[in-house]
Amino acid sequence: MMLRVFFAFGLVVTVAAGLTANSAFAETPVEVLAAIKAEASGTPGFQEFSAARGESFFKTKRNHDLSCSTCHTDNPAAQGKHSETDKIIKPLAPAANEERFTDMKKVAKWFKRNCNDVLDRECTPQEKGDVLAYLLTVRK
Amino acid sequence: MLFNVKNFTRMFAVVVLVIGVTMSVAHTSDARADDDEDEGQRPTVSNAKWKGECGACHVAYPPRMLPxxxxxxxxxxxxxxxxxxxxxxxxxxxEITAFLEKNADARKHDASGKPLLRITETRGFKSEHREVAARVWKNPKVKSPANCTACHTQAESGDFNEDNVKIPK
Structure with a gap:
């Protein structure tokens, strides 16, 4: 009886620990890109992701005179700064910050939030894929 | 027998969950003080979600700064x-709302009944900053009164002690 209880407890602790560890680095940026591609390839007019297109998208000012680079700077491997609050933003390029694009939920949340701020709409899967393709080419 | 083991598993799962939630909700007790004099010394409370979400775009403003x-x-x-x-x-x-409510300022800030949405409009903020010259607020390095870290060098860790204030030139 006691043995089983210990086993059950051990299982719960292991699962809990596993979940905690997973939530830190659930995915790799390449996996995240593949997930975006799976989504994008189903949309009309899909083109293979392009780092060049992503870079231009990243640096082009849109509504409210904002672009991605307004906060993330023209160099995604560098530290950025929030345009309103001056809060420091850690580098966005995975080469400079290993935490970036390792959690699909987080990626979705921030694309949604930031695209709404910059474009007044959500980004398309094509745009997200292009941007991530670009960020993956950025070296430290 | 099997039923019992199942129950134990559930119980332990619940216990682990409760421990986890408790740990993430509050790390320290919240001793409240009624005066502002020891603002910087008050024990700081934290919550990972609050820090991560609110602190992504601006200083994670301490719950004690608003009711x-x-x-x-x-x-x-x-x-x-x-x-x-x-x-x-x-x-x-x-989770964040519960954390903020639990550790909020117990005093009422405004008699009008309309909740203040800006810390800068609270009496506490105004009285603490009455000696700050107008040119300081206009300094591009300060930019906005919401930018606590411009002067409160330890604001990120919840420390607003006057000793750690460094007004940028």
């Missing part, structure tokens, strides 16, 4: 949060 009704108003209007849609998933929003 619970203000936090509730802010948290229920995140889709229009000072010009930005800062909407959160329901679970995160609930």
């Amino acid at each position: 619970a009704e203000s936090w509730r108003a802010i948290m229920s209007g995140l889709d229009k949060h000072f010009g930005s849609n800062a909407g959160l998933d329901a679970a995160s929003a609930n």
